[in-house]
Amino acid sequence: xxxxxxxxxxxxxxxxxxxxxxxxxxxxxxxxxxxxxxxxxxxxxxxxxxxxxxxxxxxxxxxxxxxxxxxxxxxxxxxxxxxxxxxxxxxxxxxxxxxxxxxxxxxxxxxxxxxxxxxxxxxxxxxxxxxxxxxxxxxxxxxxxxxxxxxxxxxxxxxxxxxxxxxxxxxxxxxxxxxxxxxxxxxxxxxxxxxxxxxxxxxxxxxxxxxxxxxxxxxxxxxxxxxxxxxxxxxxxxxxxxxxxxxxxxxxxxxxxxxxxxxxxxxxxxxxxxxxxxxxxxxxxxxxxxxxxxxxxxxxxxxxxxxxxxxxxxxxxxxxxxxxxxxxxxxxxxxxxxxxxxxxxxxxxxxxxxxxxxxxxxxxxxxxxxxxxxxxxxxxxxxxxxxxxxxxxxxxxxxxxxxxxxxxxxxxxxxxxxxxxxxxxxxxxxxxxxxxxxxxxxxxxxxxxxxxxxxxxxxxxxxxxxxxxxxxxxxxxxxxxxxxxxxxxxxxxxxxxxxxxxxxxxxxx
Numbered sequence: 001x002x003x004x005x006x007x008x009x010x011x012x013x014x015x016x017x018x019x020x021x022x023x024x025x026x027x028x029x030x031x032x033x034x035x036x037x038x039x040x041x042x043x044x045x046x047x048x049x050x051x052x053x054x055x056x057x058x059x060x061x062x063x064x065x066x067x068x069x070x071x072x073x074x075x076x077x078x079x080x081x082x083x084x085x086x087x088x089x090x091x092x093x094x095x096x097x098x099x100x101x102x103x104x105x106x107x108x109x110x111x112x113x114x115x116x117x118x119x120x121x122x123x124x125x126x127x128x129x130x131x132x133x134x135x136x137x138x139x140x141x142x143x144x145x146x147x148x149x150x151x152x153x154x155x156x157x158x159x160x161x162x163x164x165x166x167x168x169x170x171x172x173x174x175x176x177x178x179x180x181x182x183x184x185x186x187x188x189x190x191x192x193x194x195x196x197x198x199x200x201x202x203x204x205x206x207x208x209x210x211x212x213x214x215x216x217x218x219x220x221x222x223x224x225x226x227x228x229x230x231x232x233x234x235x236x237x238x239x240x241x242x243x244x245x246x247x248x249x250x251x252x253x254x255x256x257x258x259x260x261x262x263x264x265x266x267x268x269x270x271x272x273x274x275x276x277x278x279x280x281x282x283x284x285x286x287x288x289x290x291x292x293x294x295x296x297x298x299x300x301x302x303x304x305x306x307x308x309x310x311x312x313x314x315x316x317x318x319x320x321x322x323x324x325x326x327x328x329x330x331x332x333x334x335x336x337x338x339x340x341x342x343x344x345x346x347x348x349x350x351x352x353x354x355x356x357x358x359x360x361x362x363x364x365x366x367x368x369x370x371x372x373x374x375x376x377x378x379x380x381x382x383x384x385x386x387x388x389x390x391x392x393x394x395x396x397x398x399x400x401x402x403x404x405x406x407x408x409x410x411x412x413x414x415x416x417x418x419x420x421x422x423x424x425x426x427x428x429x430x431x432x433x434x435x436x437x438x439x440x441x442x443x444x445x446x447x448x449x450x451x452x453x454x455x456x457x458x459x460x461x462x463x464x465x466x467x468x469x470x471x472x473x474x475x476x477x478x479x480x481x482x483x484x485x486x487x488x489x490x491x492x493x494x495x496x497x498x499x500x501x502x503x504x505x506x507x508x509x
Contacts, residue, residue: 018276025265029243032089039279043497045106046088047176048267048283048420049241051395052104053092054178056189057216058197059287059416061166062173066207068118072504074207075117078175079501081105101184103196106176107501108285108493113172123272127284129424130492134286135160141425143434158487166212167289167489173208174287174493175200178216182224186217212489214289216397216416225331229292229413230322230451231404233332236347237371239266239391253349258373260348267393269422275499282497283420286392286428288490289399290452291414295406297484301325304479308468311475324468325450325481327365336360353378358442359469369436369449379442390430392419414485424492450481 022039023030030049032041046052064071083091083104091102109117111131114124124131132139140148154160160168177196180189201210221227228234239262240246246261255261267283274280298318305321323335334346336355351373355361361368368375371391376382400413421427435441436449447464448454466477 018279021278023264023279025268026263028241028261028263029246030241030264031243032086038086039276040281041086041089042084043274043276043280043499044085044268045282045495045498046083046085046104047106047178047395048393048495049085049264050088050245051235051238052083052088052106052176052178054104054180055182055184055218056180056186056193057176057178057397057416058193059212059214059216060175060177060197060200060210061171061212061214062113062175062204062208063170063211064113064116064172064208068116070207071117074204075107075501076504077203078105078107079498079504082107082498082501084498095181101180101189101192103192104176104178106178106495108174108176108495110171110173110491110493112170114494116172119273125269125272125282125284125494125496127269127424127492127494129429130284130494132492134490134492141429141433143425143430144438154487154490160489163487163489164212164289167491169211171211171491174285174491182218182220190215214399214416216399217402219398219402221330227330228415229294229398229404230297230326231330232322232326232328233330234396235394236328236332237367239393241267241393249348253345253347255349257349257351257353262388262391262393265422266389266391266427267420267422271497271500273500274497275503280497280499282500283495284422284424285395285493285495286417286419286421286424286490287493288417289414289488290417291410291412291486291488293409293484293486294404294411294413295409297322297481298405300481300484304477304481307477307479308470308475311477312470312473314471316470324362324466325365327361327367334361335365357467358446359467359474362466362468363442364447364450364453364466366436366449366451369441369453370431372435372442375442390427392421392427392431394419410486414488417490420495447480450484452485 018039022036030037083106094100095102111124111133129139129141134154137151139151141151142148177193179192197213219227219229221231226234240249240260241262241264249255249260268281270277271280271282301322302318305316305318308316308321319329323329327335329335332347334350352361352375356378372387374384376387377384395418396415399416401411403411419428436452437454439447445465464478464480466479468475468477
């Protein structure tokens with residue numbers, strides 16, 4: 001296996017005029033090889049339009065301690081090493097052709113991070129949730145028809161006082177290092193990243209302090225499929241931005257029932273500090289360290305299966321019970337019919353037009369809560385475009401123990417959740433607060449999302465009534481999943497354009 005950490009050469013001079021828009025925010029099915037778009041793709045960080053694809057990562061949370069001049073100097077240096085969307089594509093092709101591994105480097109700033117660089121307020125991204133930060137309960141938000149609300153809780157009803165110590169502090173920046181493909185031995189990837197971290201530690205001395213290093217890895221099941229710690233296939237329904245990815249879904253199972261494509265504007269906003277007012281873009285990121293109660297899920301699912309079996313007077317296994325909570329079986333197959341005996345597995349090309357009562361895929365199922373696929377249009381006449389504009393692009397990775405059958409609850413295992421979007425309030429917060437946490441979405445009394453919903457609410461607020469149809473028999477089950485996920489820390493970030501970081505020789509303020 002050949003290993004290479006240096007950058008793939010890319011054109012530094014582009015024929016495109018930086019003052020002429022090369023892309024529209026409404027564009028979808030982008031062509032990464034379109035020379036007219038290279039001015040955008042070479043300035044946009046990787047891991048935004050598409051996951052970086054590496055199997056191991058280090059998330060370095062930084063707090064600046066130098067003055068603004070020194071802080072800027074280091075950000076300018078790291079800017080020279082950032083992986084662009086264009087370079088990410090080129091290194092992916094190079095890996096396929098030669099087997100060479102390439103280090104991915106990404107960089108994000110919190111609102112306090114921009115302040116630590118001495119950036120004037122008018123030149124800092126203006127998303128109000130980003131500016132408030134995840135620990136601010138005074139932030140007023142609008143995630144539904146009731147208008148503005150004062151926040152009294154964080155998503156998942158977690159209290160920052162219970163977060164891990166590093167996340168209770170002010171976090172200025174997040175540096176992501178990722179390396180290694182599926183075929184590279186884990187130990188080699190881990191050693192490589194450890195050395196890369198030591199290099200960062202040496203160069204930031206006197207400029208920044210690393211307050212936490214989170215180690216991530218891609219968790220796979222016995223068939224090599226990417227899963228999360230409850231064992232379910234992950235990342236299936238992520239929106240696609242490139243024409244090639246849309247074509248993959250189109251050829252695999254069709255796109256007539258569900259269009260996975262998304263416009264550039266779903267995740268991109270103009271970067272006020274970039275080299276071009278019209279061609280420099282960034283994205284807002286939500287970060288949450290989410291600890292998973294694996295044994296709790298397995299035990300509660302076994303109990304759920306027993307209750308369903310008694311109701312239908314037949315044998316319902318734990319696999320189906322878990323699938324009802326997620327909305328999918330572990331391999332990603334949709335659970336609309338409660339049967340695996342389908343002529344064609346439904347992974348992404350589906351909607352709920354034939355399950356309007358929620359008898360196949362329950363209304364409170366995780367994937368239906370977080371991606372209604374037309375339910376809001378059918379129920380409340382919300383335009384499909386509006387519903388689809390609430391989607392996020394997930395870029396998370398697992399952490400901790402790989403034991404998926406632990407003997408005790410709350411092992412050190414879970415998900416380092418990352419999502420990118422152009423509007424934190426109208427995307428992440430709508431999905432989490434207005435949908436997942438809301439016991440009356442989609443219908444009165446639906447209950448909360450059993451996986452990532454408001455699990456510590458009063459008993460009458462959680463998912464109690466499951467209306468199901470099992471083998472043709474309709475039943476109602478009283479059951480509540482509890483205490484499956486805890487947030488251990490998090491923050492809102494902005495991933496600026498690469499030129500923003502590189503150009504600190506120019507006075508940004």
